[in-house]
Amino acid sequence: MKNVIDSKSRFLMIAAIMIAILSVSYSCTKTTAYNAPAAGGTGTKGATGPGANEVWIQGMAFTPASITVVAGTTIKWTNKDAVAHTVTSNTNLFNSGSIANGGVFTFTFATAGTYDYYCAIHPSMTATVTAQ
Numbered sequence: 001m002k003n004v005i006d007s008k009s010r011f012l013m014i015a016a017i018m019i020a021i022l023s024v025s026y027s028c029t030k031t032t033a034y035n036a037p038a039a040g041g042t043g044t045k046g047a048t049g050p051g052a053n054e055v056w057i058q059g060m061a062f063t064p065a066s067i068t069v070v071a072g073t074t075i076k077w078t079n080k081d082a083v084a085h086t087v088t089s090n091t092n093l094f095n096s097g098s099i100a101n102g103g104v105f106t107f108t109f110a111t112a113g114t115y116d117y118y119c120a121i122h123p124s125m126t127a128t129v130t131a132q
């Protein structure tokens, strides 16, 4: 009789441990998923969008598609997409080459002007930097 009770207790203990492990791994997964977007969100708007002087490449588009900065400003592009993109100047002033997911490209717009650029992999992706 004692053995039966012991094995029932052991079963309950193992079940409790399994539930505890599952809870911990679930909360870890949830924490990682929650923190992941914040990692790229170094700008003033945090994880919700690109910060000042920052462009996100997300959902097959440059966001913002049009950005205006003071001449001399360095703009930072971050690829938030799973697929690779490029930041390629229409006039070959700058060309990032292939940027993988999570990759970053920066370019300093020393001279005032309007700079159109596109993604060489997906040429329908176009955007503009205006330096003034």
Ligand SMILES: [Cu+2]
Binding pocket: 084, 085, 086, 119, 120, 121, 122, 125
């Ligand atoms: Cu692209």
